[in-house]
Amino acid sequence: MADIVIDQVGMRYGATTALDSVSLTVADGELVALLGPSGCGKTSLLRIIAGLAIQTSGRVLIGGRDMSDLPPRRRGLAMVFQNYAVFPHMTVRANVAFGLTMARADPARIARQVARVSELLHIEPYLERYPAQLSGGQRQRVALARALAVEPAVLLMDEPLSNLDALLRLEMRAELKTVLQSAGTTTLYVTHDQTEAMGLADGIALLNAGHIVQAAAPAEIYRHPASRFVGGFLGTPPMNFLTLPVAEGHVALGNMRIAAPRGPASIVLGIRPEDLDITAGEDGFAFQVQVVEPLGSHTLLTGHADTALVRVMVPPDLRPARGTVLHLRPRSDRITWFDTTSGVALGSTT
């Protein structure tokens, strides 16, 4: 068990910057998800921690020890790869035992560990088979078992569920959470799937273009995005943004006057689709429905308020006709304000 400290790590390939002075701390036993769009540098960061890539600046500390100059095998970590990377020429048993065999562990301990993790991941029936005889989900379990068998101080996972089909992914996600919680291993989990990050992680570090734009608990990062990018990236559908002029410390939204942070002449109001209520009369702002998507658990309406695109989630039995004008009111305690130019979140109302 150990914590991970990423200290101003940078990665440059010639003129391109993959990572620009990233700092992040993962506490002992915590599961942190590295989330971000493709090409944001999340996999680069994971590979640097694993020692599979060498950073151009900064340090990586695991359990207080500087790992920067150590090869992967001396870092005391295990990794689950995106394409599983299960050795095809070895049986499942040999795969699971691989790390311990390489460490010249005592045969009795190897047998004990293999038995323990294969029970945990339900792969006992396949121990004598070769990976080619297994399905994708089973190979994923073998990859995870191989990682857990060495009882690593730190576990790194690189989009481990991205190659599974939707139903299996959901199943594995729940199982993964159970297994990782019982193992209590410090885990860094790279994903581009926000539901995975929200569902699994104790904390989310959101990366964009080589920077960590926000690192916080899932609920916190969802409720209080640090920037417009975070609000727009996290949440399906994403946050709505309305650019409004500020007059005397207030913005006018339809017939409502909402207190806004002081300072700029115009401001961006951010509100999540589920935090908009339909009002009975003319209260709130006008919203013209353009697309109605009945999604079962709720109905998603897409339309325009003035010129801005707005999405709103309404109860499932509500199916307004296309072109209908509704009136919406944001829940005042759920509004996030952003700076118009920089997109940075502004302190609420003060």
Place this chain on the structure above:
Amino acid sequence: MTTRHAMFLAGIATLCAWVLLPIYLIALGAIGGSEVVNAWPKPAWPSALSVTALQEFLHIEGVWWSVLYSVEAACLCMVVSIVLGAPAGYALARYQFRGATSFRLFVLLTRAFPVAILALPLTVGFIRLGLYDTPVGVGLMHSVLAMPFAVLISASLFQAIPRELEEAAWVFGCSGPTAFFRVVLPMALPGITAAAIFAFVISWNEVFAASVLTVRHKTLTAYLLTVLSESPLHVQFAGGFILIVPSVLFIFLVRRHLFSLWGIASR
């Protein structure tokens, strides 16, 4: 049957005839008895099979010695081209370096020099080194011919092994060499074996360099060239037949790997 289909079948028939007909005719001449050799038109099937021609051939003086030299040269060619070619292929597959693409091309260029042009300076050089008229010299020459294939074949082999597997090995406690021997090599071994046999066959079949670089210690092909011109026709056929058998056999054994090397699905 559509025209397309007919043309497809005709193409297959032509290709099969291209390869199989000469082999069949040689076999016919070798084991069909001495009358068949001069008969025209050739019978589709020999009336009597006889191994006398083959026996006659194998009793020619020095044949067994030349078989031994051939095997020596071919084994040396196989070992040298794999020991040097496989690491080069690994480097091409795994590392990005300046000039990798041109190296790929230049490796093939060794085949662009006709052996006839190389023969004279090689002979002089080999005489100085004491390699002239030895199977070792012939084997070295053949290694040069087989090397490009060994390099390119093993490069595509290593390329087909996901890098992630090697990285997984590093993470789970392997150093660079251990990861190679534990993970990469076992997976590449069938293909490397195929490449090795291919190198063996190249050496086994090569005749020009072998003839030029030897006088008394001739490999089988070179020996046959000198001996058979003085032998009766059916013995010549027997010699040719014995010569092609190992090649055909080897290629047949490794055909699956050769296909996969050239990107043809064989299943």
